[in-house]
Every structure is written in structure tokens, then in C-alpha cells.
Amino acid sequence: MARTPVEVSWFSALCDDDYEFLGQIEPSLQSSWEHCRNIALTAEKNGFDNILLPSGYQLGIDNTAFAAGIAGLTSKIRLLLAIRVGEMWPPQIVRQLATLDRMMNGRLAVNFISSEMPGETMASAPRYARTLEAMKILRAWMNGQHVKHQGEFFQFDLAPPRISTVSGQSPYFYFGGLSEEARDVAAQEADVYLMWPDTVANSKAVLDDMNARAATYGRTLKHGFRVHVVVRETEAEAREAANRLLSKLDAATGDAIRARSLDATSVGVRRQAELREAASANDGYVEENLWTGIGRARSGCGAAIVGDPDQVLAKINAYRDVGFDAFILSGYPHATECDLFGRYVLPRLEHAQLKL
Template sequence: MTAAANGPEISWFSALCDDDYEFLGVPDPALRSSWEHCRNIVLTAEKGGFDNILLPSGYQLGIDTQMFAAAIAALTHRIRLLMAIRVGETWPPQLARQIATLDQILGGRLTVNIISSDMPGETIASGPRYARTVEVMKILKTLLNGEPLDVAGEHYNLKLPPPNVKTVSGKCPPLYFGGLSPDARDAAAQAADVYLMWPDTMDKVKEVVADMTARAASYGRTLRFGYRVHVIVRETESQARDAATHLLSKLDAATGDAIRAKSLDSLSVGVLRQAELRDAASAKDSDGYVEDNLWTGIGRARSGCGAALVGDPDQIAAKLQAYQAAGMEAFILSGYPHAREADLFSRHVLPKLQHGPLVI
């Protein structure tokens, strides 16, 4: 595996799961997930020069990811799609066929974000659920690499020829995967290609990279690393901080609590770590900064990725370069509202960075 010759992969985020606001916690009908709104985010990101864009997936909120990906594929020309797949809701052989077909539509521009989900309405313990996820990733790699499948696992017992439809490369697209629990880390070490992290302090980022590198090595594998974080960039740091304050200016604590509680992963290890970051920031900085330019206030109104890089263009570029030095080779960025912030980042920060699609 080789890294992109011209720097890390810089990706944006399309808010398919009703996660777009002018003011956090205040729904805006114009920013609700719809074909038109999410299409415009993707096309803005492509025009701005981003390498990839995450298409998230949620059972309860927003629009369907795979249907959206198929539709937007024909409207894009250069940007990759990072399509999120909730594996608990799929049948792996059918998923392999869908992935191969979509990759053909895209001309080989598909990447896949694996989510270790339950089937809607069921709850499976962490260990078995992640074991099932590993089986799914291995099945996808076998079939999409053009190999016959013969698996007798805990969750799948299948003997199949590879699908007739192939990806453009003839190989499985890169599988991106995240999770902080021991079970999630072990699943990534066994079968993922890119391990994704949510925002954290620099020392913790380095600690996770070291741990995951060792875990993957124990399986005779190597991992690449990605970092998912929000971003607020303005011409000056003062303006960026004002924009962060504006974003939370209409949020009350009860609304924020309700938003976080309704998430399906509200009690996961990763989400709890984001809460710890907010607590640590509150103890040291009244504005919610846990370290230079890393603001935790955004997590008051969302589950999951709960911090933002806030600063001027040079500060944001330097922060990303520091993460790169710590091992990050892919960044998935977002901001509220997503189309406007994609445009701001593409004009103010992207020209300062060497970047390109992650090659695996």
C-alpha cells in the first residue's frame, strides 16, 4: 500500500441524516436532508476541489445513502464518494454486487465506510456484533477481489462464486471504519483499510495510532489512519471564534441533551469520549477549547463527532499538518451549514495544502 503522492486525502461531508444547521439545535426546513440539498453539498465540494465526500447513513433520520449515492454518481466527475453502509441492514453478497455496480457508474471512484450496526429493532451485544462486521468485511473483500467465497462463520455460512459484475479496479474498494471500544479496535485491526478517529487531543491521537498499529501488526496487517472533525475557518481567529459562538447562540441545554440522547450510538465508547473532551475543556477554558484551536462546543448539540477546528486559514492548515505528522492520511471535514463552510474551506485552506485521493 502506498500513500497519495501529493499529501493526505481531504474529504467533506454531505448531511444525509438531517444534520445541517445555521444555528445548532434549531431545525431549518431549507437545510433538511433532501435530494436537492444534499446534491448541492456534494457538487459544492467537488467544485471546491475536495478529494472525497462522506455520505453518512442513519436508520431513523434523513434519506437513504445507497439510493443517493447511485443518483449523485452520475452527476459527479472527479470527487470520490465515501458511502456509509450499515452492515446490520445488508446481505453481504447483494451488497458486494451493489458496490461493484456503483463503482462502475463512478468510474472507480467509490470508497466505503463500514458501520457496525444492528438490524433495526434488534440489539446485539458488542462482541458478536463486531464479529459479524468482521465477517462482512472479509466477505466483501473476497467477492469484490474476484475470488470464490467459502465461509463458515458464526454469522454467515456461504459458498458462492464471485459476482459477475466487477469494480473498475477488480478489487474491493477501500473500507473505512471507526470505533474506540476494544471490540471495535479489534475489528478494524482484522479487516479495515482505513481506521477513522473522532476529534481528540494530540496526545490521545498518537496513543490511538500506536495502539491500532500494534493491533493490526498482530494480525499481520497494516492500517491507514483518518480523522473526522468539524471546521470553522474565517480570515481571522477572532472571526472564527465569533462564528462558533453564533452557531450555538440559540441552543439551550435541554435541546442539546435531547439531540444527543436520540442517537443510536449515544452510549458508545466513542461518544462517551467526546463527552469527556467537553468536560475537560470546561474545566480549563470557559469557551470550550480543550487545546489550541480544538473547540468542543459543537458536541453540545450532536452525538458522535463533537469538536471543531476553529481558527484562521494558517492555524487550520497547521493543525491538519500536525495531525498528518501524527499519522493521519485522510481527513473528513464538515461545517454548519455544510455547503457554505465547504466553500469557505476550499477557498481559504485547501490552497495551502498538498492533498489527493488516498491510494490503497
């Protein structure tokens, strides 16, 4: 079956999210410039198209500073910078993004996150309204437009900054969320709608809904799938590696890790919990090769594709066949699993950076 090439991305663990055993702090795997740099360089060496630079607060290192540092050390891989709306003022953000894109020679993409700020309590509807305003304003400025905006959260009558992106256009906007408000924001303003792991059938239902929503705004979307991977030469070895990840995790530690996330009560996080509850009590698999055990120590992306190279490839292709155009992958430890996926699976995938 002929398939359109997909974008295959890796993940740099900037937020202290790297382990040999989930829940067990290993100093050499904690976020640092050296460690996260090595993950990014490993991803570029293996031929990945993109790398997600996540955003955190108390844990890890700053992703914008990291993006500036890694820009000159990479030459091909696209950098997907996560931005939490409300953390920085839009005129500041647009200058940073344009500057970073110049430093990367046009390799920047942006992942918008709609979450409360530390110490902030904000209902879902206004929080997503703030996100939509910010996305519209930033896209207009980066497209070289003068912004006249009088909204609930931002008020501007301001020309775009002198410095622009390399293309003179906005970088691609990635955005995810399962709530009604999140889906509507994505339908209006995202270029790539991101999902956390789900069954193939339920993923298709979400994508069908998102395509219909986007069509009501006269738009089309690309779709991305954020999931962990555990690939080994045999299925038995992959399952053993997955089980080893959890071998030192106790329930209280897992609960504490999940609870400290700012999005711990979101619709998407609840869906990850539902998948764990629906999975087999014996082995944690909710369907063939989709393992939910990893969610015992993660608030968000809580499942992994587990298997031998043929099985992992087949599972990714099953998601491609229901409409996914991009995959953001990760595994533990991140540099090690990046090498394994780069060796066993990536050469067999038709892949390239997304073009809209």
C-alpha cells in the first residue's frame, strides 16, 4: 500500500523526564545542557525530521534558551519549541521566535500549550480563549501583518517587528487537546493537531471529528501522534524491556509524579487514565502492541508502542492509515531508545519534514 511520507520526531527530555527505571532519579539522566544536547544530536544523527523541546517550570532547563544553544549545533532537524500561552508577552515571543528561526535557518516550529500558570486558577473556556487570541496575534505578526486587536486578554495596535522568520511567514503551529474548547482552538488556528496515545479506532474517531470541525472554518489540518516506543529485536525482549522500566516503581511515587503536572486534571489526562483502566490487568496492553504501563508514572502521554521492529512498524502504519501525518516519539532512556528506533524502524519508514 502506497503511503504519503510522514514526519518522524523525537523528544529531548528538558523537564527531568529521563529514566532507566521510571520514578527512580538517575543524576546522569537529569536534564542538563550536556544531556539534552546529546539527545538532540542523537536524533539528528539518526535522521529524525524534528525534535520536540518541551516546556516546564520547577523541573529541568529552559527550552527557549536550549533552542538557541542547539540551533548552531544542528543543521537538518527541525526544532519544535513548546510555548505555554500566558507565560510571556506576545511582542516578546514573536521577537524570540523570529530570532530563533533565523539562528536555525528556517527550521523552527511551535507547539502551543494551553495551561494555567503556576499559582493561577483559570477555567477551561477563558484559558483556551486566551490561547486562541495569542495564536492569531502571533501568526499575523510573523506573516508580516500589522495587528489591531482588542480582545479579552490582549490589546494591540502594533506593526510586526523588523526581524522576521527566514521565510517571512509564520512557522507551523502544533497544538493538542481533547476538550471541546481545545478542539475548537485547533480547528481554527492549528496547522498540526496533536493527540496523545489512544487505540487505533478511537484515534480515527477523534481525527474524523477534527477534520469536520476544521472544515466549518474553511480549513484543513495535519495530524500528529505523540507516543512512547519500546523496540527490540524480538517481541519478548521488547516486553521485558517495558516491564523493566516499571520494576522499581511503587504506586505512591507514580501518583506523585502524575499529580505534580499542571495539566493533571485535563480531559486528555483523564483519557490516558481510562486507557490504563481498560487495559489487561495482567500486562497493561489495551490493544495489540499498545502498552499503558508507562502512564503509571506520567500525567500526559501515557502509553507506548511495544514490540519487535515489524510490529512497531505495523502499528505506526495502522495509525498512518487512519490519518496521522506526524509522529512524536520518545523512549527511556531517550538517547538509547532513539538509537534503537533509528536502527530498527526509521529506515523502513517513508518520512520527511511536514509541508502544508
